[in-house]
Amino acid sequence: NAGVTQTPKFRILKIGQSMTLQCTQDMNHNYMYWYRQDPGMGLKLIYYSVGAGITDKGEVPNGYNVSRSTTEDFPLRLELAAPSQTSVYFCASSYSPDQQTMNTEAFFGQGTRLTVV
């Protein structure tokens, strides 16, 4: 049972380069999230999706784009990398909140450590 898989684990980008952080989950979750984590700042939500074809901005969406063409995949795109995007990125997924099943916790990937130089 793979859970949430993020690739790559580490990446160094030059300023202005672009890249896609991959995230896939095999739990048939309809909610998926991208967070960034900076030292002492907790987890900040970048984008989230409540189902295939539906995405919405979180707290810090500038400089990022997402798509959700399938239930399983939720890639995060950086178009023009900037040093401010140096961070650890976490993808997570969950079922939608359901008071009947109470099965709503988020599962996290292991993270992608990105450095922009």
Next chain:
Amino acid sequence: AQSVTQPDIHITVSEGASLELRCNYSYGATPYLFWYVQSPGQGLQLLLKYFSGDTLVQGIKGFEAEFKRSQSSFNLRKPSVHWSDAAEYFCAVGAWSGNTPLVFGKGTRLSVIA
């Protein structure tokens, strides 16, 4: 939208001492609540969760948390801390309706000294 505050950025406790990490949330209705732990260089692992019912919930690794609606709190406790509990702890709050995302606090870093 819901929000969550963890007032303590860093806490240091002695091994064997008791621990309480604070979490306060803001939400108009009854939320669901989580505590996650993150060891250095790792992802987040679920410690425990509250959805409804009994307000004292038990989790893994000997942790427990109590939901207090009147105080809008969900504090994490452990009676005797082990050196391996040193980590970052995150409280998170979710809403049952509205397609709103899970919101995390800024975390509390726990250091354990001998």
